Amino acid sequence: MMQLFLEAVDVWLFRDGRPFDAGSDHRATSLFPPYPSVVQGTIRSHHLVVKGVDLRDAQQIASTVGTTDNYGTLGLRGPFLVKNENGQIVRYLPVPAHAVPTEDGYVALPPKERSDTVRTSATTPMLLWPQGEPRKGDFGQWVREDDLRRFLRSGTQPLKAEADRQLFARESRLAIARNDARRTIEEGALYEVEFIRPEKDVGLLVEVEGYDGWPQTGVMRIGGEGRAARFEKVATAAWPTPPNPLPNRFLVYFATPTYFFSGWEPKDWSKFFEGSVTLQTTAVNRFQSLGGFDWANNDHKPARRYVPAGALYFFSSEGQARLTPGLIQNAITDAGAEIGFGQILIGEW
Numbered sequence: 001m002m003q004l005f006l007e008a009v010d011v012w013l014f015r016d017g018r019p020f021d022a023g024s025d026h027r028a029t030s031l032f033p034p035y036p037s038v039v040q041g042t043i044r045s046h047h048l049v050v051k052g053v054d055l056r057d058a059q060q061i062a063s064t065v066g067t068t069d070n071y072g073t074l075g076l077r078g079p080f081l082v083k084n085e086n087g088q089i090v091r092y093l094p095v096p097a098h099a100v101p102t103e104d105g106y107v108a109l110p111p112k113e114r115s116d117t118v119r120t121s122a123t124t125p126m127l128l129w130p131q132g133e134p135r136k137g138d139f140g141q142w143v144r145e146d147d148l149r150r151f152l153r154s155g156t157q158p159l160k161a162e163a164d165r166q167l168f169a170r171e172s173r174l175a176i177a178r179n180d181a182r183r184t185i186e187e188g189a190l191y192e193v194e195f196i197r198p199e200k201d202v203g204l205l206v207e208v209e210g211y212d213g214w215p216q217t218g219v220m221r222i223g224g225e226g227r228a229a230r231f232e233k234v235a236t237a238a239w240p241t242p243p244n245p246l247p248n249r250f251l252v253y254f255a256t257p258t259y260f261f262s263g264w265e266p267k268d269w270s271k272f273f274e275g276s277v278t279l280q281t282t283a284v285n286r287f288q289s290l291g292g293f294d295w296a297n298n299d300h301k302p303a304r305r306y307v308p309a310g311a312l313y314f315f316s317s318e319g320q321a322r323l324t325p326g327l328i329q330n331a332i333t334d335a336g337a338e339i340g341f342g343q344i345l346i347g348e349w
Contacts, residue, residue: 002214003236004043005082005089006222006229007203011171011195013224014038028224030194032081032168035290036256036340038223039079039206040071046220047211073210076340077239077329078256081142081167084201089236091145091205093255094310095161096152098128098283105158106143108151111281111314111349126281126314142167149240152253152347168198203229206340207239242330242346245275245320251347252313257288257306258333258342264307272332275321284311306341314349 014034044065048055053064066072081092099106109128114120118127143151143161151159164170172194214233222229260266264284269277287305315321323330333342 001238002208002211003089003234004206004208004231005084005203005234006079006206006220006231008196008198009219009228009230011197012222012227012229013193013195015224028193030170030196031288032196033079033204034223036076036079036336037290039204040074040076040339042220042222042229043076043206043208043211044071044074047214049220050211050213050215071338075209075329075338077207077343078340079204079206080255082203082205083167084203089205089234092142092162092167093145093148094308095141095143095159096148096253096283096312097285097310098312099151099159102158105160106151107158108155109283110155122281124279124281128281128283148253149345149347152251152345155347155349166199167202168196171195171197205234205236239343240345242323242344245322246273246315246317246346247348249314249316249349250321251349252315252332253345253347254307254309254311254332254342255345256309256340256343257290258311258331259304259306259335261334263305265313266334270324272324272327273315273317273321274324276318277315277321278317280314280316282311282313284308 012030012032013028014030014032015028047065048061051064053060055061064072066074082089083092084090095106096108098109100109111126111128114122114125114127120127141161141164143159147159151157172192174192217230217232220229220231221227264282264287265279266272269279285308288308289303290306328337329340329342330344331337331340331342332344335341
């Protein structure tokens with residue numbers, strides 16, 4: 001396995017899933033960290049450079065990095081927002097969706113049996129209820145991985161978080177479309193683009209399997225406009241393996257977005273778990289849309305709605321339960337497990 005720490009040379013552009021062309025919108029917003037699908041394109045493209053593949057040879061390209069339907073030997077985990085803290089690469093993950101801010105930090109909403117007096121469209125037998133009145137506060141959105149894992153195991157101590165601005169800045173820049181044929185500007189085609197500028201020692205961590213021959217350091221193109229990223233091979237703690245068997249009351253935290261054909265949940269959880277498990281309740285923030293542009297067909301790709309990172313699913317089990325053997329990357333997702341979607345942490349409640 002190869003772990004790559006990516007740092008921005010200047011700024012990065014990672015557009016969200018909304019279409020951005022003439023007449024549809026005037027502002028392009030960046031999503032950070034980017035989707036795993038963005039990073040797989042970056043890694044595969046640079047692997048062609050590393051291997052010296054002739055980009056006019058479609059057969060050689062396919063044999064080296066696969067196709068859009070089959071990624072070949074590639075396996076990715078991430079990308080994760082990270083910070084180099086005195087030589088140690090520390091992952092920062094989104095605040096879990098069941099946590100609410102108080103004066104002391106984020107606290108977890110406890111699951112409780114649904115009362116007969118409560119009417120809801122939820123299909124789960126339990127709901128998340130606040131204890132007292134949560135206070136509003138600017139506690140941020142990102143938490144250290146080690147703090148998060150302790151919080152998911154107990155949830156008793158308030159969770160400290162860092163705001164976006166402590167890790168990266170969002171910079172908006174104005175531009176106007178050009179007519180290259182006439183070498184003039186397009187009238188009324190003013191638009192705005194949001195870029196990401198990571199703070200010093202802040203970047204992305206990607207775990208790559210199946211590729212070899214990369215140098216220790218180098219520069220690659222990433223994201224919109226092919227902005228530059230410095231990469232360096234690093235050695236940091238591997239992504240934790242889920243416990244086996246799972247706790248009797250376990251929760252699943254999604255560290256990267258996940259996709260289910262039925263929306264916020266799969267048609268059948270038995271695809272991912274062995275044993276008798278029951279979904280008790282969930283905490284899911286607003287969905288994220290993933291689309292993109294199909295350069296081969298000169299059109300927008302169909303958009304899919306993804307469960308965002310930070311979502312939690314609370315389960316109970318009768319007897320011993322475990323993740324289904326053979327799950328790609330131990331991921332829970334109906335699509336994209338091999339390139340980093342559906343990465344999870346397991347906790348208790």
